[in-house]
Amino acid sequence: MNVFRLIGDLSHLLAILILLWKIWKTRSCSGISGKSQFLFALVFTTRYLDLFTNFISPYNTFMKIVYIVCSCVTVYFIYVKFKATYDSNHDTFRVEFLVVPVGGLAFLVNHDFTPLEILWTFSIYLESVAILPQLFMISKTGEAETITSHYLFALGAYRALYIVNWVYRYYFEGFFDLIAIVAGCVQTILYCDFFYLYITKVLQGKKLSLPA
C-alpha cells in the first residue's frame, strides 16, 4: 500500500458516500444516471468474487464489503425507494453497447483464461466506461447539481491517483498490470472534459453547465 493508492481509495469511498448522502438528504436522485450506478454495482460484484476466498488484509476486505453494499444500496435508492425522482427520460445511454464489447474483450485480452480472472478483467474494462451514461446524461440535461459534480470529481480523482500509484509501484516494486493501467488511463481520460469544467466553473462557485 502506498499513499497514492490510499488517497485514491479514500477519494473513491468519499465519492460513493457523497452520492448516497445526496440521494438520502434530498430524497431525490435527479440528475443521477441509474445506468451508471447499475454498472458500478456490476463492477464491484464481478471484481470482488474472491472476497471470501482470498484474504489480503482487514482494510481490503472492509473496503470491498463497503463498496458492494453502498453500490447496491444506491441502485436500490434509484430504482426502488426514490424511483419517482429518477429521470429516466435523460438516462438513455444504451449500456448494452458497453457491456457486450467489454465482455468480449475480457474473453480475448486477459492474464489468465479462468472464470475468476475473466470476471476480474471484465470488471476492470467495465469500470473504465461505466461513467459514460452519467456523463451522457449531464450532456443531455446540460447541467449538473453542484453536489453531483463533487461526486464526479472525487470519482475521477480516485482512478487518476491509482495511475500515480501504478507509476510508484512500477519504479519501487517492479509491479505493473497492463490491463489495469490501460483501463485506468482510459477511465481517467474520459473525465478530462469534466475536470476542466469542474475546475473552471464549480471551483469558481458557478454551477456546472455544459455548453448546450
Place this chain on the structure above:
Amino acid sequence: EKSQMDKDEL
C-alpha cells in the same frame, strides 16, 4: 501469470 495474491488492489 498473475497469481491471485497480486490482486491486492481494490
